[in-house]
Amino acid sequence: xAASKVIIDALLNIxxxxxxxxxxxxxxxxxxxxxxxxxxxxxxxVFPTAVAQVQDLIKSAGEVGFSIxxxxxxxxxxxxxxxxxxxxxxxxMCKLNQIMEINERDRYVTVQPGVTWEQLHDALAKTGLRTxxxxxxxxxxxxxxxxxxxxxxxFGSGNQGSVAESVLSLDVVIGDGSLVSTxxxxxxxxxxPFYRYYGPDLTGLFLGDCGxxxxxxxxxxxxxxxxxxxxxxxxxxxxxxxxxxAMTEIGAQKLxxxxxxxxxxxxxxxxxxxxxxEDLESLQKVFAAQRSLVSGITELASMAxxxxxxxxxxGFLMSAVTEGGDTSxxxxxxxxxxxxxxxxTGSEVPNSLPxxxxxxxxxxxxxxxxxQGERIVWFHAMVPNSxxxxxxxxxxxxxxxxxxxxxxxxxxxxxxxxxxxxxTFGLEPIIYFEGQALPIHTRYIDPEHFEKLPKYPHSADAxxxxxxxxxxxxxxxxxxxATHLQIGRTYPYLSTRTDGSRSVLNAIKLxxxxxxxxxxxxxxx
Numbered sequence: 001x002a003a004s005k006v007i008i009d010a011l012l013n014i015x016x017x018x019x020x021x022x023x024x025x026x027x028x029x030x031x032x033x034x035x036x037x038x039x040x041x042x043x044x045x046v047f048p049t050a051v052a053q054v055q056d057l058i059k060s061a062g063e064v065g066f067s068i069x070x071x072x073x074x075x076x077x078x079x080x081x082x083x084x085x086x087x088x089x090x091x092x093m094c095k096l097n098q099i100m101e102i103n104e105r106d107r108y109v110t111v112q113p114g115v116t117w118e119q120l121h122d123a124l125a126k127t128g129l130r131t132x133x134x135x136x137x138x139x140x141x142x143x144x145x146x147x148x149x150x151x152x153x154x155f156g157s158g159n160q161g162s163v164a165e166s167v168l169s170l171d172v173v174i175g176d177g178s179l180v181s182t183x184x185x186x187x188x189x190x191x192x193p194f195y196r197y198y199g200p201d202l203t204g205l206f207l208g209d210c211g212x213x214x215x216x217x218x219x220x221x222x223x224x225x226x227x228x229x230x231x232x233x234x235x236x237x238x239x240x241x242x243x244x245x246a247m248t249e250i251g252a253q254k255l256x257x258x259x260x261x262x263x264x265x266x267x268x269x270x271x272x273x274x275x276x277x278e279d280l281e282s283l284q285k286v287f288a289a290q291r292s293l294v295s296g297i298t299e300l301a302s303m304a305x306x307x308x309x310x311x312x313x314x315g316f317l318m319s320a321v322t323e324g325g326d327t328s329x330x331x332x333x334x335x336x337x338x339x340x341x342x343x344x345t346g347s348e349v350p351n352s353l354p355x356x357x358x359x360x361x362x363x364x365x366x367x368x369x370x371x372q373g374e375r376i377v378w379f380h381a382m383v384p385n386s387x388x389x390x391x392x393x394x395x396x397x398x399x400x401x402x403x404x405x406x407x408x409x410x411x412x413x414x415x416x417x418x419x420x421x422x423x424t425f426g427l428e429p430i431i432y433f434e435g436q437a438l439p440i441h442t443r444y445i446d447p448e449h450f451e452k453l454p455k456y457p458h459s460a461d462a463x464x465x466x467x468x469x470x471x472x473x474x475x476x477x478x479x480x481x482a483t484h485l486q487i488g489r490t491y492p493y494l495s496t497r498t499d500g501s502r503s504v505l506n507a508i509k510l511x512x513x514x515x516x517x518x519x520x521x522x523x524x525x
Contacts, residue, residue, distance in 0.1 A: 003087060007043050008022065020045075021046070028439050030090045033082055034074075034441075035078075035079075039086075040088075043087060046091055049095050050096075051179065055179065056177070058173055059177040067087060067088040067517055067518075068215075069081045069088055069519050070093055070149070072144075072145050073094070074440060075444070077377060079490050080150055080490075081211060084489070093112075093143065093145050093215070097116075098115070102123065102127060107194075107222060108223055112145075112217065115143060115145075117142055117144065117155075117362060132160035132166045135154065135362065139362040141365065141444065151208040151485030153426065159251075162485065166221045167196070167219065168183055168221060170218065170220070172214040174213065175518065183196045183203050211518060212522045232322075234317060234318065234351040234353055235320075237346045239315075240316060242346065243316045243344070243346065244392060247259055247419050250320060250337055251424070255334075257321050258319070259321075259418065261317060261319070265414035267316075270353075314349055319357075364444075365444050366445050369437060369441055372454050374432040375438075376430060376431070376432055377430070378429075379490070380426060383427075385424075387425075388427075391477070398472050399413060402465070406465075410433070414429075415427060429473065434456045435456055435459050436459075437450075437456075474491060474492070489521045489524070
């Protein structure tokens with residue numbers, strides 16, 4: 001208690017009282033992410049509004065002796081920011097949320113880390129520009145700083161890769177409180193963050209670091225022309241092998257801005273979770289965007305009529321979005337997608353899913369719990385295209401090994417599948433289990449929706465079974481040479497690096513964080 005008082009006094013010397021949260025509700029909220037719960041709550045949660053406050057906080061952490069864990073919206077699930085000890089201060093960056101510059105001529109945008117993907121999307125809407133990677137499913141709340149620190153993929157990832165590929169420059173406060181700028185911005189002579197690779201790539205050292213090397217206070221991303229034409233299509237496959245073959249070929253040719261799929265379990269679960277009414281509400285945006293009133297009405301009526309009829313027999317459902325500077329370019333790409341799908345025995349089905357997602361990309365995230373109030377854990381792996389089918393089949397084998405636990409604890413699971421640039425295939429198992437909701441669920445799920453969901457008591461046995469299955473799958477993935485985003489304390493990282501790589505990584509950590517105050521344990525598994 002005495003140590004906590006010293007820490008709190010130090011915080012109050014830096015921040016006004018309204019930027020230091022000591023309430024039990026806030027401490028409990030920040031004790032967990034979407035899946036993991038820390039052994040102890042943080043000492044406090046602070047909300048910086050200026051870079052100088054971040055610098056003073058880091059200096060104080062070194063002097064007083066406490067750990068600091070930066071976070072954005074907190075919607076990760078890999079133990080990447082929650083307390084690792086009893087003297088951790090959570091640094092919530094969401095109030096550093098200004099879009100600082102949109103430079104249309106030099107094609108970059110500079111933001112503070114608390115800016116959300118939806119906020120950036122709306123700000124760029126009138127410019128005719130966007131970032132190559134432009135957000136996650138949770139982008140209504142998820143921050144750019146969090147995504148860059150943890151790693152993220154989805155919108156734009158089919159041909160542009162993960163969020164890291166879109167970053168040009170960073171400002172980062174490191175362990176001694178000094179501010180490091182990267183790329184072309186790191187000069188006193190008329191600085192501009194227009195170019196990343198001026199000499200060694202210092203920017204890259206801080207991407208995907210899970211906040212282990214410093215706290216990002218400013219980020220610059222590339223801007224590219226927004227597409228003038230978008231085409232969507234969905235396809236049914238009866239075989240995972242056929243679908244994976246089609247997806248990796250589409251990814252290799254960089255045809256789709258998004259190419260993703262659901263296995264039969266998730267296809268049917270989605271239909272149960274989101275009623276037709278919710279889809280139609282989203283599709284009103286499709287209608288509003290139609291240039292022709294008649295075509296808009298026809299499109300909406302057709303999707304309302306046919307959007308769900310195929311679900312019972314669809315099998316694996318793959319969707320693709322192609323983009324172009326004009327209709328001809330988007331159509332040409334989609335024609336190539338259709339040809340690839342045909343060669344891999346896929347058949348076209350109504351395209352309601354990609355249309356809904358593109359009509360309303362940043363939706364409320366009521367799906368943090370399952371349709372029956374179940375807890376959910378996501379985890380993922382990325383491998384080269386040549387190992388894509390092996391990744392799926394080996395993951396299935398591990399689930400089969402735990403069939404008795406799956407039955408005993410009423411576990412259910414499915415897969416979200418995606419391609420990420422020309423070389424990378426991603427697999428994301430999602431396990432549903434009966435367990436007590438966490439404060440973060442009530443933080444983001446609509447109260448009316450949450451109230452209607454069934455509630456479950458805490459089940460240590462069910463949770464342990466999920467942990468065991470998950471760890472076994474991650475172990476198998478390591479044998480395949482898989483990589484991961486949101487590494488946190490979940491995925492084996494340091495232990496899987498070569499001796500030379502480990503030496504360099506340890507030296508970098510020591511250089512940027514000599515006192516070990518940033519997120520102890522992160523990247524160290």
